[in-house]
Amino acid sequence: MTAITTTELAANRRDIRPGRIIVWSLLFIGGLIMITPLLYMFSTSLKTSAQVYDLRLVPAAPTLDNYIKVLGDGRFMQWFFNSTFIALTVTASNVFFDSLVGYTLAKFQFRGRYFIFLAILSTLMIPTEMLVIPWYLMSSQLGWLNSYWGIMFPGMMTAFGTFLMKQFFEGVPNDFLEAARVDGLNEFTIWWKIAMPMVVPAISALAIFTFLGNWTAFFWPLIVTTSKELYTLPVGISSFSAESSIQWELIMTGAAIGTIPTLLVFLLLQRYIVRGVMLAGLKG
Amino acid sequence: MAKIELQGLVKEYGKTRAVHGIDLTIEDGEFVVFVGPSGCGKSTTLRMIAGLEDISGGKLLIGDEVVNQRAPKQRNIAMVFQNYAIYPHMTVGQNIGFGLYTSKLSKAEKQQRIAETGKILGLEKLLDRRPAALSGGQRQRVAIGRAMVRDPVAFLFDEPLSNLDAQLRSQMRMEIKSLHRRLGTTIVYVTHDQVEAMTMADKIVVMRDGDILQVGTPTDLYENPVDVFTARFIGSPSMNMVEGQVAGGVLTVEGVQISGLTLPPHQGKALIGIRPHDLIVAEGTGGAGLSGSGMVEAVEPLGSETLVHLRLGNNLVIATAPGRVVPAIGSTVSVQAEPGSLYLFDAASEKALGHA
Numbered sequence A: 001m002t003a004i005t006t007t008e009l010a011a012n013r014r015d016i017r018p019g020r021i022i023v024w025s026l027l028f029i030g031g032l033i034m035i036t037p038l039l040y041m042f043s044t045s046l047k048t049s050a051q052v053y054d055l056r057l058v059p060a061a062p063t064l065d066n067y068i069k070v071l072g073d074g075r076f077m078q079w080f081f082n083s084t085f086i087a088l089t090v091t092a093s094n095v096f097f098d099s100l101v102g103y104t105l106a107k108f109q110f111r112g113r114y115f116i117f118l119a120i121l122s123t124l125m126i127p128t129e130m131l132v133i134p135w136y137l138m139s140s141q142l143g144w145l146n147s148y149w150g151i152m153f154p155g156m157m158t159a160f161g162t163f164l165m166k167q168f169f170e171g172v173p174n175d176f177l178e179a180a181r182v183d184g185l186n187e188f189t190i191w192w193k194i195a196m197p198m199v200v201p202a203i204s205a206l207a208i209f210t211f212l213g214n215w216t217a218f219f220w221p222l223i224v225t226t227s228k229e230l231y232t233l234p235v236g237i238s239s240f241s242a243e244s245s246i247q248w249e250l251i252m253t254g255a256a257i258g259t260i261p262t263l264l265v266f267l268l269l270q271r272y273i274v275r276g277v278m279l280a281g282l283k284g
Numbered sequence B: 001m002a003k004i005e006l007q008g009l010v011k012e013y014g015k016t017r018a019v020h021g022i023d024l025t026i027e028d029g030e031f032v033v034f035v036g037p038s039g040c041g042k043s044t045t046l047r048m049i050a051g052l053e054d055i056s057g058g059k060l061l062i063g064d065e066v067v068n069q070r071a072p073k074q075r076n077i078a079m080v081f082q083n084y085a086i087y088p089h090m091t092v093g094q095n096i097g098f099g100l101y102t103s104k105l106s107k108a109e110k111q112q113r114i115a116e117t118g119k120i121l122g123l124e125k126l127l128d129r130r131p132a133a134l135s136g137g138q139r140q141r142v143a144i145g146r147a148m149v150r151d152p153v154a155f156l157f158d159e160p161l162s163n164l165d166a167q168l169r170s171q172m173r174m175e176i177k178s179l180h181r182r183l184g185t186t187i188v189y190v191t192h193d194q195v196e197a198m199t200m201a202d203k204i205v206v207m208r209d210g211d212i213l214q215v216g217t218p219t220d221l222y223e224n225p226v227d228v229f230t231a232r233f234i235g236s237p238s239m240n241m242v243e244g245q246v247a248g249g250v251l252t253v254e255g256v257q258i259s260g261l262t263l264p265p266h267q268g269k270a271l272i273g274i275r276p277h278d279l280i281v282a283e284g285t286g287g288a289g290l291s292g293s294g295m296v297e298a299v300e301p302l303g304s305e306t307l308v309h310l311r312l313g314n315n316l317v318i319a320t321a322p323g324r325v326v327p328a329i330g331s332t333v334s335v336q337a338e339p340g341s342l343y344l345f346d347a348a349s350e351k352a353l354g355h356a
Helices: A002-015 A018-045 A065-072 A074-107 A113-125 A128-142 A148-155 A159-170 A174-182 A187-198 A200-215 A219-224 A233-241 A248-280 B042-050 B092-098 B107-120 B136-148 B166-183 B194-200 B218-223 B228-233
Strands: B004-013 B016-026 B031-035 B057-062 B077-080 B154-158 B186-191 B203-208 B211-216 B240-247 B250-252 B256-259 B268-274 B280-282 B289-301 B305-312 B315-322 B332-337 B342-346 B352-355
Touching: A018 A248, A065 A074, A065 A248, A074 A113, A074 A148, A074 A159, A074 A187, A074 A200, A074 A233, A074 A248, A113 A159, A128 A148, A128 A219, A148 A200, A148 A219, A159 A200, A174 A187, A174 B077, A187 A200, A200 A248, A219 A233, A233 A248, B004 B042, B016 B042, B016 B057, B016 B203, B016 B211, B031 B042, B031 B194, B042 B057, B042 B077, B042 B154, B042 B186, B042 B203, B077 B136, B092 B107, B092 B136, B107 B136, B136 B166, B166 B186, B166 B194, B186 B194, B194 B218, B203 B218, B203 B228, B211 B218, B211 B228, B228 B268, B228 B342, B240 B315, B305 B332, B315 B332
Parallel strands: B031 B186, B031 B203, B077 B154, B154 B186, B280 B315
Antiparallel strands: B004 B016, B004 B057, B203 B211, B240 B250, B240 B268, B256 B289, B268 B342, B280 B332, B289 B305, B289 B332, B305 B315, B342 B352
């Protein structure tokens, strides 16, 4: 009994050593800094316009009026649909095309393979701000302004996704693919039936990154659309502040509703994100 | 089932030639094992037969038809890979059935084939399991099942047992052998393990540096190796080699006595090969054949016999003693090899000269 108590004490002493306290404190502060805006967003969404500048975290008289107002507004539901449609389409496109190109670069030997890969990677160095003008000119000349396609086309395939998928496909042993080749499958079926199921963590990570990135996209959709019908959720929400006064409570309510799908996606699939990023040897 | 013929088969990677125009005929239903050290071209040859590597030169015939330009699926062969290559996201049944993916059989017929194959391989109770829940031996059986289900003209095995432990390897060797007897399908099997080659093959093909050195039955290769490499590669432990000199029909080897041998015609330096199992630890030296004594440097008691490493003249050789005899390290023992058990090789060309 005494021996056990001594062991337990020793274990406790190990657990509360100073280094650990500092690490936990820093993590706690970091967590607090990150969660405070989120809490204020939900808090403000439950306040009336008169209470917005009352900085108490718990509203004095919480109300769901803002939610009723925002959800009752047909435009908001349209923006929600636009964002969902665009994010899902771009995600599906990225998963399909990035994987196909990543697989080809990882598993086929052909002249210029390395050069193509470098060319794709080099586009990662060009900031979006530099690309916006050419994109806009292209959209304008091809009649893509104010269309779903106009919003979606720059993100339908990404260098990052191609790189991520290539790294993962390199880890798939060739024997699996050759076994399928001997079994008589064509190259597309081998990719779809054999290689893709083996990189599910990477596909999940790519899907989550792409979905979240497109769900929150603001800059390009703002530029390429002038029709309110085609606004995405972030652009639509920002329009609450574009008129005579800034309606913070409505902005926060819209943002709170808009956050829910991203939180759900993250909570449901976070283990894949971590696994995907760790396995790819990348920083998120 | 079909005969496979390799006619001057060449494989080049850029300027490097990996397989140097080899000729071989694999008869219908034969179990042929390609054996050789790493990089000898055996796996490359197998992959050329499978259609997974382009053929740089020569002809490959399966069932009297040239198939050089045919895709793997058009050759109707099945292959079992070293790491099994069974798909982790499919059940055992789905894995076996995957061999029939492109087949025109009905769903019911496919199910029947899968069930039959599962039964033959003792997998019928595991058909709904995922590969992760299987042992190494069971995974190997699934890989064989996927190959079998299609009823191919030939099975190709690429070092299929090298990931298994020694006991399982021995069990699987016998299973594959009995499967071959049962199905009668041509098997081409690649291994670097000469024990696998000796125990399974109808015909062994010894390869080195992209060339075929010798083709023959296991007994042929063991009894009549064509050169030093094959002699040392086949048989475990490897054949002892000691240097000697033949002059006027008399063989002399430093540190040993030789008498009563009938030598093949040769003059000059020679290598004398003695299998460890023919070099017996004896009570005293003398008598016909080769005899001598030397200091024991290491012993390997194996139970049924003891391998004794000793220095004979300038050469370190391995001899065999009965299981209960374990000489002390540093002690001196006498060894004896009978006439007819020695192999003579030309020292320069390393080609076999004959028995002595």
